[in-house]
Amino acid sequence: MPSLTWIGKDAVLNHHLDVPYRVLEKKYDFGDGEPGNKIIHGDNLEALKSLLPEYEGRIKCIYIDPPYNTGNENWVYNDNVNSPKIKKWLGQVVGKESEDLTRHDKWLCMMYPRLKLLQKLLSNDGAIFISIDDNEQANLKLVCDEIFGAGNFVGDFIWEKKKVVQNDSKFSSVNHEYVLSYRKSEQLQVFNLLPRTEEANARYANPDNDPNGPWTSVALTAKSGSADNIYDYTFPNGIYWKPNEGAYPRLSKDSLIRAYEENRLWFGKDGKNVPRLKKYLSEVKQGMVTNSILYNEIVGSTQLAKEQLKRTLGKNVFDTPKSIKLIEMLLVLATDKSSIILDSFAGSGTTAHAVLNLNKQDGGNRKFILVEMEDYAETITAERVRRVINGYGEGKNAIEGTGGSFAYYELGPELLKDGFINENVPEQTIREYLYYTETNHALPQSNNGHPAHLGNFDGVAYYFLYNKDETTTLDATFLASISEKADRYVIYADNCIMPQKFLFDHDITFKKIPRDIRRF
Known part of the structure; x- marks a missing residue:
């Protein structure tokens, strides 16, 4: 399989493993009901790492609209990889070698670890959609082949983002963008069907008042077959038929x-034409396979998206937002009514808008997670979602709210500082992190009733003997408090006074809690 190399690749291949685990600090809840939706303000690389303990392997659909690397520095979302934030990050991760990077090298260094974490978060039956243009489409395809697997490439959609031809273009007017799509694994075999359109149904009619309802017709011949099966036939109405x-x-x-005999053949209005086979509307799939070309008449354009955003927020804040209908279509293809959807380049919040719209339309309970690193995460991203939930506009332009809720988060402190647990972090967060590092699964909602019990996984029982203000000891008294039988035990504590042979004989693994001993 062809692979892509660039300056700095070696430095970022496993950088996602070195990203610090930071705590998500909830700032407020908005809306009615339990807020299963999240909006996170902070660097998306660190935010994705913080989502792993709860969401690894649970995200059904990911949509991202990353910077296109156009070099345009005038957008609200800086699309230039020479921005101060990216330059600082590259200097820290890639080091001195970053001084020789082209803008394509820098873009790939920025995207690679983020895509690695997104791949981890995606469920085995999940799909990811990535908007991009010609600046990085070819590079992105090769990188995604490497991370998701070339065999998991689903398709490259072409979105017709505008109709108007730019006559001042040097070579051609670029009226399209791409949406690359990959699946996590072969567990995703097919996309959902899209609802049938009025245009598609209009191809069916009923000129002969057939009791089976509207129909269209197809030829009685096929391009392939067996020569032994070729025949001719004269129908009772006198029409002779033979394949060409x-x-x-x-x-x-x-x-x-x-x-x-069943009146499933059509001989034309006068009954003398070459016969064709009726195909009834009632017999076709109750849905349509998507076209790889996404026309703006169906999924909207950039201009329509700008108008939608202006109606929602009352002002223009983005030059190139994505169409709500475009995201809705992708979600229909790859989600069900209870799916979790992630957008880690959230921008103006179009993905949340699309999720809330779909839930209102079909009564679904889809959940969204948005991550936005820029300062407008609260004033634009979250504000748009608030207005969609509550409704916006006045008079005849009023749009009814979708209902719903979300919780707003900021990235908090690192859980580990210089290799030690940051004891300012809530104990529940520490428990979640430890269980995830042991099992790659989320901490169970409930335990066996023992205060130190984290959970069981694959025959192993995990315990976290912790007290923020004093040292803890794995001793005979603690072991006697454990009544549950398991194949093996992993117990975290500050100290252990049990003989090593006893631990070995009873399948107990002691792990020392990484705390700064100077405190004690």
Whole structure:
């Protein structure tokens, strides 16, 4: 398989493992009900790492609209990889070598570890959609082949983002963008069907008042078949039929006769034309396979997206927001009514808008997680979601609210400082992190009733003997408090006074809590 190399690649291949685990600090809840939705303000690389303990392998659909690396520095979202934030990050991660990077090298260094974490968060039956343009489309395809697997490439959609031709273009007017799509694994075999459109249904009619309802017709011949099955036939109405040379019958002779008897053949208005087979609307799939070309008449344009955003917020704040209908279509393809959807380049919050719209339309309970690093995460991203939930506009332009809720978070302190547990972090967060590092799964909602019990996984019982203000000891008294039987035990504490042979004989693994001993 072809692979892509660039300056700095070696430094970022496993950088996602070195990203510090930071605590998510809830600032407020908004809306009615339990806020399963999240809006996170902070660097998306660190935010994605912080989501792993709760969400690894649980995200059904990811949509991201990363910087396109156009070099345009005038956007609200700085699309230039020479921005101060990226330069500082590259200097820290790639080091002195970063001074020789081209803007494509820098973009790839920025994207690679983020894509690695997104791949971890995606469920085995999940899909990721990535908007991009020609600046990095080819590079992105090769990187995603490497991270998700070339065999998991689903398709490259082409979004017609505008109709108007720019006559001042140097070579051609670029009226499209791409949406690359990958699945996590072969557990995702097919996308959902899209709802049938009025245009598609309009192709069916009922000129002969067939009791089976509207129909369209297809030829009685096929391009392939067996020469042994070629036949001719004269119908009772006198019409002679035989496949054209090089073609084959679509039906066996018996099936053809039965179709005639059941009035499933159409001989034209005068009854003398070459017969065609009726295909009834009631028999077709109750949905449509998506087209790889996404026309703006169906999924909206950039201009429409700007108008939608202006109606919602009352002002223009983004030059190139994504269309709500575009995101809705992608969500229909890859989610069900209870899916979790993640957007780690949230921008103006279009993904949340689309999720809330779909839930209102079909009564679903989809959840969204948005991550936005820029300062407008509260004033634009979260504000848009608030207005969508509550409703916006006045008079005849008023849009009814979708209802719903979300919790707003900031990235908090690192859980580990210089290799020691940051004891200003809530104990529950420490418990979640430890269980995840042991099992790669989220901490169970409940335990066996023992205050130190974290949970059981694959026959192993995990315990965290912790007290913020004093040292803890794994001793006979603590072991006697454990009544649950397990194949093996992993117990975290500050000290252990039990003999090593006893631990070995009873399948107990002691792990020392990484605390700064100077405190004690």
